[in-house]
Amino acid sequence: MKIAYLFLIACLCAGSASTENLYKVLGVSKTATQKEIKKAYKEMAREWHPDKNSDENAADRFTKINEAYEVWGFNFNFNGNQQGESVIEKFNINLRAYETKILPESDRKPCFLYTYTDFCFDCARIEHLVEKLIRDLEDVGICVGTFHAGRARSLTGALRIERVPTLIMLINGQLTTFRGSVNTAGLNNFARGVFPKNLFTKINDGNFQDFLDGWNDNHVRALLFIRREEISMRFLAPAFYHKEFIKFGYVNLWTNENSNLTRNTT
Known part of the structure; x- marks a missing residue:
């Protein structure tokens, strides 16, 4: 959706989705909780989105659903009902x-x-x-x-x-x-x-010694032994943080290229 800055004023409450019938539009009771109303809004908006529903009344229904949710949200926040900050x-x-x-x-x-x-x-x-x-x-x-x-x-x-x-x-x-x-x-x-592709060097029996002998670039060598080809972000993030001082390599324990290497390091 294109960014639109909505200035909600009191007269909004007098729109077609009034406070009295907005619960009906959203398909919930007047005693519904904040969580229940948000869930109902998501489900109904998804169901009646014009891009996903071929019904000739879909656009009008979708507009009314959004209008009802806006009015409810305005009233909810205006009355000081916020329940703490969300994760976002x-x-x-x-x-x-x-x-x-x-x-x-x-x-x-x-x-x-x-x-x-x-x-x-x-x-x-x-x-x-x-x-x-x-x-x-x-x-x-x-x-x-x-x-x-x-x-x-x-x-x-x-x-x-x-x-x-x-x-x-x-x-x-x-x-x-x-x-x-x-x-x-x-x-x-x-x-x-987004992480650089060369952040980790793939190490095997053939290049292991060359990797270790590269110490003259004044970088500490660090080796990661994993049982997969894809490196987790748990390791990518710290490797990126320390890249100016440490050269990182990884050994995939599930390949046959590292038989000598794994035998010498276990």
């Missing part, structure tokens, strides 16, 4: 934080940036996937920064954000925007894909 809000940043800390440190510490707004169907649809990615990245020491496109307009403008949601990886001062379908595998590959 926990990592909110502004332009100053980006320019003074995140950007300068990106040559050693990559950062995942996520832009969102309120009442955004696509934001709501991928929220659980983004939250999982944020937790995974935080666990391995990768920086995370999130910002509301409307409330952090200076940062939105600086990064030239044109759509929400937008998912970005920052590394070495360079921004890479996520393209494609948002799913767990796609997000993991996106985060992994």
Whole structure:
């Protein structure tokens, strides 16, 4: 969706989706919890999205669903019912934080940036996937920064954000925007894909000694022994952080290229 800054005022409550019938539009009771209403909104918005539903009334129904959710959200927040910050809000940043800390440190510490707004169907649809990615990245020491496109307009403008949601990886001062379908595998590959391909050297019986003998470049040598070809972000992140001082190699224990190497190191 194109970024739109919604200025919700009291008269909004007098729209076609009034406070009295918005629960009916969303298909929930007036006693529904915040979680139940959000779940109902996601399901109904997905069902009636014009791009996914050929019904001639789909566009009108979709508009009413979004309008009802906007009115409910305005009333909910206006009455002071917020239940603490979400996983996404926990990592909110502004332009100053980006320019003074995140950007300068990106040559050693990559950062995942996520832009969102309120009442955004696509934001709501991928929220659980983004939250999982944020937790995974935080666990391995990768920086995370999130910002509301409307409330952090200076940062939105600086990064030239044109759509929400937008998912970005920052590394070495360079921004890479996520393209494609948002799913767990796609997000993991996106985060992994920004790391330099030569961060780890594949080591086998043939090049093991050459790798160790390269000490004259004043870099400590570190070897990772794994049972897979793909290196986890748990190792990519610290390797990138220490790349100026340490040369990293990995040995795949599941190949036949390392029989002598594994025998000599066990």
